[in-house]
Amino acid sequence: MSTYKLRQGRTMKSPLVNLAVRRLAIALVTLLIVAFAIFFATQMLPGDVAEILLGQAATPEAVAGLRQAMHLDQPAFLRFIYWLGNLFTGDLGTSYVNNMPIAELIGGRLMNSLKLAGVTALISVPIALTLGITAAIMRGTFYDRLVSILTISVISVPEFMVATMAVIVFAVYLGWLPALSMANEVTSITGLLKAFAMPVITLSFVISAQMIRMTRAAVIETLDTPYIEMALLKGASRSRMVIRHALPNALGPIVNAVALSLSYLLGGVIIVETIFNYPGIAKLMLDAVATRDLPLIQACAMIFCLAYLLLITIADLVAIVSNPRLR
Template sequence: MAGAFPQFARKAPRGASVILHLVGRRAASALLTLLLVSIVVFTISGLLPGDAAQETLGQSATPAQVAALRHEMGLDRPGPVRYVQWLGGILRADPGQSLVANMPVRDIIAERLPNSLMLAGFTAVIAVPLALAMGIAAAVHRGGKVDRVLSLATLSMVAVPEFLVATLGVLVFSVKLLWLPSIALVSSEASLGDTIRSCALPVMTLTFVVVAQMARMTRAAMIAQLDAGYVEMAELKGVPFGRIVLWHVMPNAIGPIVNAAALSLSYLLGGAIIVETIFNFPGLASLMVNAVTSRDMPLLQSCAMIFCAAYLLLVLIADVVAILSNPRQRA
């Protein structure tokens, strides 16, 4: 077979090697970006006024007591030395001790991270299909009533900040109707129904924000493909419009759509600070806020690195999907 069709025998390995090369470049770029981010995070967190020693001892502590505690915490070491030690601990999955809680940062994060992942998972299950349906429907019916209504709805959703959505949700569903709790109490002993009910308002707020952004980007990606020449050619050949959308437009729009989903979903971990604070949700974002308040640098830096790593991982997955879905890369 290879002798009968030598062109296919040559193209397949070349296409596979190109894909592997592109994926490797994206992965290397992500790792380099994460290294640069670690330097920025460590430097900026060190510029915050005050320190954990002063916050722990209080304002009545003497300078000698503060200096002694700073030495015990290792805060008096040179910045480059502390960065190398901290980075080595990050690479070993051991970011050190919390300066305030006096316990391993890894244990503190392990207690909060599942809650944030659960909140992001609930939101993604609802928001992604809804946003895709809205974006595709608006693109297919662009210029019509459906497009105008959906565009107006998404513009309105984008214009409303999440803290206002959360506040209105509490006023309506908690205070007025008494349907949902205003505080998200998450416990490992709670049943699935109680957990869903407790997370309903935070999920609703995050879905409201994420759907608007993702739907608009999905609409733009679909319209760009609907305006392509191959769509007009398929219509001239008599191919049904639904088949064109499903079998031609959607596969070519997967890359931009996945990128839109990755950018929107990255907000669920790093951008949920306001939502977690309003609903007192025990997640990673609220933990980071507490670390900033207490000047707990190892905890703050670890939370920031998790958010950055999650964002880069989502973007990397989106890039890989875009590469694999591009027929020119497989040629």
């Protein structure tokens, strides 16, 4: 009997393990493809890096010498293999412009971006999940229509417009908040709130609207399943039906909705950091594009792509584990 139970447990766990391992393998392959695309896309940027660094008055001999010193005279594929090998060892390279290790340049900026993303997620995720779940439960009511209208209105407005409206309302008209986010000059809690308020308001508006719509759709799909109708016919209260039956089975789609919305945060933070002059990694990457600092551009882009893949992979693994048929 014990041998039978052990075999049955192994049989039940094998689909979960196989799917999880397969998903991790897909994420690694995707990361390699993204690294290939990022490297060769940066090589297609117009302008010669050596000429940009030395200036227009540089002689051809000086330009050729700098290209050789920076290994730019080698074939692109060899430089890609060398760069990829350094990435796997944790070496992000050296900045062309600042002549500093990229890890030192990114360190503080990355922490600033993570703080901004963390505060935004801490505020937007509970609000979005609450509105999405309650709108699905009260489907067809005035509350549901109001939430849907507001989310569609916010989704229709791009990030730069939301940021511009926030500056006009809170900085120009009301005078409550500064138009620029001076995160490096924070010396008190009030200063901290002022530094994060405008970027967080802008990002929360954008990702909350996406999250509300996807959460509402996921819960409604679960509420329309036959086992939910069976629970109602057996006399289960509406609150018990939602908490005990609907939400656990909608966990996978809800986590996917949260992950997709937070991954959208990675793209929105580029616009927000630029508009509010926030000292994050996105602003650093845009400055690197202006100076053709290729190693810095590649490192920043890989960090964004790695964060995106990490969020999506975690969401997929949670969806796999929460699938009752696989359990």
